[in-house]
Amino acid sequence: MKKSPLILALTAILLPACQSPLDQQIIEDQDAQLQAQHESQRRMQREIERARIQNATLQEQLDYEQSRTAEMESRMRAQEAALAERDAEVEKLAGRLRGTGVDVERRGDFIVLNLPSGLTFPSGKADLTESGREALQAVADALNADYSGRVLWVEGHTDNQQPKKSGWQSNLELSVERAMNVAEYMQSELGVPQEHLRVSGHGEFAPKAGNDTPEGREANRRVEILVLN
Numbered sequence: 001m002k003k004s005p006l007i008l009a010l011t012a013i014l015l016p017a018c019q020s021p022l023d024q025q026i027i028e029d030q031d032a033q034l035q036a037q038h039e040s041q042r043r044m045q046r047e048i049e050r051a052r053i054q055n056a057t058l059q060e061q062l063d064y065e066q067s068r069t070a071e072m073e074s075r076m077r078a079q080e081a082a083l084a085e086r087d088a089e090v091e092k093l094a095g096r097l098r099g100t101g102v103d104v105e106r107r108g109d110f111i112v113l114n115l116p117s118g119l120t121f122p123s124g125k126a127d128l129t130e131s132g133r134e135a136l137q138a139v140a141d142a143l144n145a146d147y148s149g150r151v152l153w154v155e156g157h158t159d160n161q162q163p164k165k166s167g168w169q170s171n172l173e174l175s176v177e178r179a180m181n182v183a184e185y186m187q188s189e190l191g192v193p194q195e196h197l198r199v200s201g202h203g204e205f206a207p208k209a210g211n212d213t214p215e216g217r218e219a220n221r222r223v224e225i226l227v228l229n
Contacts, residue, residue, distance in 0.1 A: 176201030
């Protein structure tokens with residue numbers, strides 16, 4: 001016998017009411033567990049996304065640091081190569097001037113030729129000696145061969161002993177006059193173009209060594225030729 005629609009409707013309405021409190025609690029607990037699981041999944045997804053972003057940022061930082069390290073290493077290799085080239089340049093020039101009494105060194109980016117006053121000038125005088133002219137001939141030959149077109153600074157230096165019987169008013173005056181005579185001889189007798197020469201005198205104010213010993217004072221009495229790049 002078929003049930004009437006009215007009976008079916010009443011059954012559907014009464015079924016929830018027939019559930020026990022325990023069944024209702026179980027259903028609520030299951031719903032809460034499902035919600036907790038969903039929240040845990042969402043939390044894990046957020047953590048995964050945050051970790052992905054952090055990894056991407058760290059990778060960018062790593063790529064940047066590696067790029068900067070590679071650039072610094074490249075610059076260091078270039079600087080080392082340039083220094084090695086300049087050292088070789090100094091060694092070559094020193095070899096050409098060996099035996100002339102002229103010392104060669106690199107000072108920063110400059111090549112410096114050191115002409116001791118004992119080689120180039122009598123004591124307290126600014127007139128070139130014969131040995132000084134010979135040394136300058138060798139210097140000019142080397143510079144004209146390998147450094148044509150370079151600017152040359154000719155600088156005079158003295159010790160701190162004040163001139164007494166030489167007639168000079170000061171060591172500064174003596175150092176300037178010696179530098180001028182060296183530059184004029186290089187230009188007029190040795191073919192160094194005048195426009196490539198610069199002259200300055202420092203007197204006792206740029207010592208190379210201490211002035212408290214004879215050896216130090218001797219080292220300070222000099223004319224230097226700086227070869228600029």
